[in-house]
Amino acid sequence: MAAKNHHLQLAEGAMRVPETQKMGSVKLWCEYAIWGLLFYDDQSPWLTLTECLHICFDRKRRSLPIFEGVKQVEGPQHETVAYGIPLNNQLRHLLFRDKEISRIASGKAADDKAKWSAWFATVDRDYEGLELRNLQASFDNFQAMARSVELLRTSEIEAFTSKRWTSRHVLPLGSAMVFPDVNSDNSLDRKFMRRTGEMLYLMLNRSSRAGEVEALLDARLLGTNSVWNRLAGRLAGPDSDADANTTIGYLPMPTHRSYDRLADDWVALLSLSSIPVENVLDPLERVSGLIQALYILERAQDTVGDGVALPPFFLDVVGATGNNAIRKLSSNQYKRHRTLPFEAAESFIDAFAASEEWKAVLASDAGRKEAADLLAKRFFWSPQRNPNPDTMPSPENQLAELRADSQRAKGHHIGATFHNHVKQIGLLRTARRAGTWYAPNDAFLEALVLANVTTPMEFGDFLDLIMRRYNIVVGPEETRTAFQITSGALPAPLADLKENERRLEERLRVLGFVDRKSDDCAFVVNPFHDVEQTAGTDELVHA
Amino acid sequence: MTQTDNQLVDFLRTFGPIATSDSLCDENVRQAERTYGVQGITTPAARLDDVKRTLLDDGLNVILTGTAGDGKTFHIRQFFMERFPGREAEWPGEAGVLSLELAPGRELRIIRDLSEISDTEKEAELEALSAALLGQTPERLYLVAANDGQLLKYFRDAAQRPGAAASSRRLQQSIAKMLREEREDLVGLSLRLFNLSRTWSEKVVDGIFDAVLEHPGWGACDACPSSNGGNPCPIQLNRALLLDGGDAPSSFRNRIRQSLRLAAANDQHVPIRQLLVLVVNILLGDARNPDRPLLDCATARKRAAKKEYGCTNPYNNAAGLNLRPERRRANRVFNVFELLGVGYETNNLIDAMLVQGEPKALHDMIFEQEPTYGIDLFTPHRKTYFALGGAETGVVREFRSALETQRRRAFFRLPEKPPLEAASPWRLTIFQHGGEYLDLLDALISKKGKEVIDPFTRQLVRGLNRAFSGMMTNDEDRLWFAGTIGRTDDPSGRVSTISGVDRVTTSGVSVRLTLDPVTCRPTLGIALPKFMSGPPIRSLELRPLLFEYLMRVANGSLPASFSRQCQQEIRHFALSTTSSLRAMFDEEDENGREAVRILGLGSNGEIQPSVIEV
Incomplete structure (x- = not known):
């Protein structure tokens, strides 16, 4: 294949697209150039985290460094990471397809042998060619095997969905507990796991704290062989070694402020040693989703480049029904966020339209053909049309057509990814007839506290911190700052904003994260921050 | 004002829950003393000796914190008066900061109220204050x-x-830490921080009640005609109910003291000024006209003459029911009884006793004495209700309100340990185990009473086991940190990666109830055997709410039905304890096998693990 990726139009400051990058499904190179290939709307933040950990587990298995950073050869060079995921179909079958184990285990057959044979009979009947007799040797009896399966089933993530059995997953607590997203032929069709986790991996890989993240990941997850992983390993069959192999996607910017923020949160969460790692994954998935959502907005803002501050996530914590000022403000912020990606695509094309090469096309006599060629080269955009140049639209019209394509909000696009992700992490609420607005759920609030609080922090400091780190705004003081109001009215009545802030504190208190000392003074506490470290801050005073 | 009016009553009214007393600070009180010509009410300056010792002997700075009404200014004035006698004229002075010579070569700078000094003054003082707190300028101290x-x-x-x-950032962090952990000092700081909101003690409460109830000014009442026959004066009646009798201490006062103690353990601290508000409102409260919520002598005579004791009911007054809701809320002391739900919480036994008069023994216990606010008030309502029944809504409403009043009275009058357990006064509150909580606290403080503490440990272990596992287990011998794999919305589960912790054992970790030295609350923790040491394991601080939750769950309530906050708190406790124990004890056996346990119920309701070794 000729070096085609080399010619793609790049966002300002972006790295070249490696030739290893598969472009088969790319119909228009615009969104991917700005944000990356790919932030996929049908891939939940949970599966994003899982996919990211696939890469990490694979590198650990092959004794490669988890993160190598960006290589510099005449400027930063995009990573070309190849990785494989064990198919692990036997375990997956036991967990997600088998319907007989529990029935037989609780059935009448008293004899252990009878249970095994009853079960093997159903396997032979229902799944031709599936061989599970190896399991009998791994377990003392059928009951033990059944209990193990039952136990591991409780660790399924997003168990409420009704996905095909080859797209279901358990908590990624070890290399034996990860599965690729394949179809029934074991080919990696990536229906629900399509590179968004690769983006997460690349973001971490390019962060300035990648080394710390690696050390913590290794200590908490990659280098440990947890009981859950051992249990999964015992249920896994001989096919657990067969890999589904792939190479990583494209993330344009060699550095970005959100990469470091992401790494900060990973370090903070993985450092909480007084919470079992299986309980860290939920907040990890949520803050990672939040950072990716912020990344989408910030990249849009960078691309538009008008220097306007990023519109904050204004949360409606009061949760009053009907058309009230707080919900309206929140809902308006969401609407504003949704328009940003479209503006960014517009700006990206504007930049191309202003380029010398495009101007040359416009000036050329053979402009129609040259335009089609150039747009195909730079944007991977070749709509079906008569190859006769004379029947082609004018270059201006071709570009207008491309523009229109880039603004289409149907199917999978970055706006849908943003929407789905902020919803799935528990930041966004949608309700029939009432609309869509930012309203955090409990798990999201828990993730915010766990990722940001170490020693007890005054409630006001916490509000300030989440504004500075995530652009999340709740109370009047932060509203004034984030909306840059120097004089004049706040965007919602002061009393309502105060109530909003009070309700957040109440929510956090009920979750066990607030210790109020008096009318005037409350602390946000992280109950999983090390007891020892808290005592150690005495040293601060001597420092 | 007629001759028979007692000036003390008018003086006390200035302490009541009325608008003008909002700004009642030290200075206004002294003004009132001059106006009414009665001896002032002396409230104790509980930390004065500590302030003196710290400044004079230890040479450290002092910061007094606390909410409005805790006596911060009062402490400072007392110190000033004692240390600089004859210089009363300089108090309070015009400037926000008062500079004095504490000793030769040592300056004392007093900031009476940080919120009262201007931004420029704050700015000007910052550097010197910071330096003093960091111990860099022993020649200058701050109060x-x-x-x-x-x-x-x-x-x-x-x-x-x-x-x-x-250093500013360090100072901020240090002070935040001291406030949060309720510490009075911190290594590296030249400072003692006294939080006057935390100086609550039963002694302080009694001191204030005594100061009001046994004020010599009451002697003037002897000349009043109502003291000599006729209907009793409601003020004197209410006073008598709070005064300890010859051989029996006042149960009303005792229950108030207990309620305040429980509230303090729930972080609901009542400032000293609010204690005065409470006692004055009990004595003088009048519910007829919320614009005039306090009696004076003339009104009191009127009420007595017409037998309108329904308006002056001291048990309702204790809950602030003579006040408009906004005024009641502005006085946090009344919130104590509101939070207990006194008057609204009840059970079948007590309501049957009130309505039907059965069981008679209990009825007599409540109604034989003190008829004015008991039988006399209640009988007419009961009669009307039985005569007219629920036919007229007005009757039902009035009867319900009368019933609430009587439940309130019962709460304040029932003996601590009545013959029937369901007649415990605490059954008339949300904290049905409030009395037991205080018993536990006493047993822990006195460091005796293993026989008191052990039954509680058992119940708490059972409550925790039920809440964690979601099973109706009776297991109280081992604590099982059951849960799910990973975070789920329903935190209860049947999986455990560590074995159960014995309630009592000498060979391994065990469950222990102790008193937290800082918060003075009971704490349930995991104790290591004597021969082991390890990093501290987080323990579970038992606020009354959490204690109530666990006791109720232990006795049959469903964990999810009571309090989400409590559920979260125990979940945090379970997670961090599991992590600590997993880190401390290598759960692997010699073959490198580790066990996972799925919990189920044995035939006697005990928790039985099915072990999977991996």
């Missing part, structure tokens, strides 16, 4: 009063200023 929020804001603003010294 500062500020509420905790202001104090933190002062140092936070300083730390956030552009170009702020690193």
Whole structure:
């Protein structure tokens, strides 16, 4: 294949697209150039985290460094990471397809042998060619095997969905507990796991704290062989070694402020040693989703480049029904966020339209053909049309057509990814007839506290911190700052904003994260921050 | 004002829950003493000796914090008067900061109220104050009063200023830490921080009640005609109910003291000034006209003459029911009884006793004595209700309100340990185990009473086991940290990666109830055997709410039905304890096998693990 990726139009400051990058499904190179290939709307933040950990587990298995950073050869060079995921179909079958184990285990057959044979009979009947007799040797009896399966089933993530059995997953607590997203032929069709986790991996890989993240990941997850992983390993069959192999996607910017923020949160969460790692994954998935959502907005803002501050996530914590000022403000912020990606695509094309090469096309006599060629080269955009140049639209019209394509909000696009992700992490609420607005759920609030609080922090400091780190705004003081109001009215009545802030504190208190000392003074506490470290801050005073 | 009016009553009215007393500070009180010509009410300055010792002997700075009404200014004035006699004229002075010579070569700077001094003054003082607190200027000490929020804001603003010294940030963190952990000192700081909101003690409460109830000014009442026959004066009647009798202490007063103690354990601290508000409102409260919520002598005579004791009911007054809701809310002391739900919480036994008069023994216990607010008030309502029944809504409403009043009275009058357990006064509150909580606290404080503490440990273990596992287990011998794999919305589960912790054992970790030395609350923790040491394991601090939750769950309530906050708190406790124990004890056996346990119920309701070894 000729070096085609080399010619793609790049966002300002972006790295070249490696030739290893598969472009088969790319119909228009615009969104991917700005944000990356790919932030996929049908891939939940949970599966994003899982996919990211696939890469990490694979590198650990092959004794490669988890993160190598960006290589510099005449400027930063995009990573070309190849990785494989064990198919692990036997375990997956036991967990997600088998319907007989529990029935037989609780059935009448008293004899252990009878249970095994009853079960093997159903396997032979229902799944031709599936061989599970190896399991009998791994377990003392059928009951033990059944209990193990039952136990591991409780660790399924997003168990409420009704996905095909080859797209279901358990908590990624070890290399034996990860599965690729394949179809029934074991080919990696990536229906629900399509590179968004690769983006997460690349973001971490390019962060300035990648080394710390690696050390913590290794200590908490990659280098440990947890009981859950051992249990999964015992249920896994001989096919657990067969890999589904792939190479990583494209993330344009060699550095970005959100990469470091992401790494900060990973370090903070993985450092909480007084919470079992299986309980860290939920907040990890949520803050990672939040950072990716912020990344989408910030990249849009960078691309538009008008220097306007990023519109904050204004949360409606009061949760009053009907058309009230707080919900309206929140809902308006969401609407504003949704328009940003479209503006960014517009700006990206504007930049191309202003380029010398495009101007040359416009000036050329053979402009129609040259335009089609150039747009195909730079944007991977070749709509079906008569190859006769004379029947082609004018270059201006071709570009207008491309523009229109880039603004289409149907199917999978970055706006849908943003929407789905902020919803799935528990930041966004949608309700029939009432609309869509930012309203955090409990798990999201828990993730915010766990990722940001170490020693007890005054409630006001916490509000300030989440504004500075995530652009999340709740109370009047932060509203004034984030909306840059120097004089004049706040965007919602002061009393309502105060109530909003009070309700957040109440929510956090009920979750066990607030210790109020008096009318005037409350602390946000992280109950999983090390007891020892808290005592150690005495040293601060001597420092 | 007629001759028979007692000036003391008018004087006491100035302490009541009325608008003008909002700003009642030390100075106004002294003014009132002059106006009414009665001896002032002396409230104790509980930490005065500590202030003196710290400044004079230890040479450390002092910051007094606490909410409005805790006596911060009062403490400072007392210190000033004692240390600088004859200089009363200089108090309070015009300037926000008072500079004095504490000893030769040692300056004392007093900031009476940090919120009262101007921004420029704050700015000007910051550097010197910081240096003093960091121990860099022993020749200059500070005595500062500020509420905790202001104090933190002062140092936070300083730390956030552009170009702020690193020491500002350290100072902010240190003070935040002291406030949060309720510590009075911290290594490296030349400071004692006294939080007057935390100086609550039963002695203080009694001191204030005594100061009001046994004030010599009551002697003037002897001349009043109502003391000599006729219907009793409601003020004197209410006073008598709070005064300890010859051989029996006042149960009303005792229950108030207990309620305040429970509230304090729930972080609901009542400032000293509010204690005065409470006692005055009980004596003088009048529910006829919310614009005039306190009796004077003339009104009291009127009420007595017409037998309108329904308006002056001291049990309702204790709950602030003579006040408009907004005024009641503004006085946090009444919130104590509101939070207990006194009057609204009840059970079948007590309601049957009130309505039907059965069981008779209990009825007599409540109604034989003190007829004015008991039988006399209630009988007419009961009669009307039985005559007219629920036919007229007005009757039902009035009867319900009368019933509430009687439940309230019963709460304040029932003996601590009545013959029937369901007649415990605490059954008339949300904290049905409030009395047991206080018993446990006493047993822990006295460091005796293993026989008191052990049954509680058992019940708490059972409550925790039920809440964690979601099973109706009776297991109280081992504590099982059951849960799910990973975080789920329903935290209860049947999986455990560590074995159960024995309630009592000498060979391994065990469950232990102790008293937290800082918060003075009971704490349930995991104790290591004597031969082991390890990093501290987080323990579960038992506020009355959490105690109530666990006791109720232990006795059959469903865990999810009572309090989400409690559920979260125990989940946090389970997670961090599991982590600590997993880190401390290598769960692997010699073959490198580790066990996972799925919990189920044995035939006697005990928890039975099915072990999977991996």
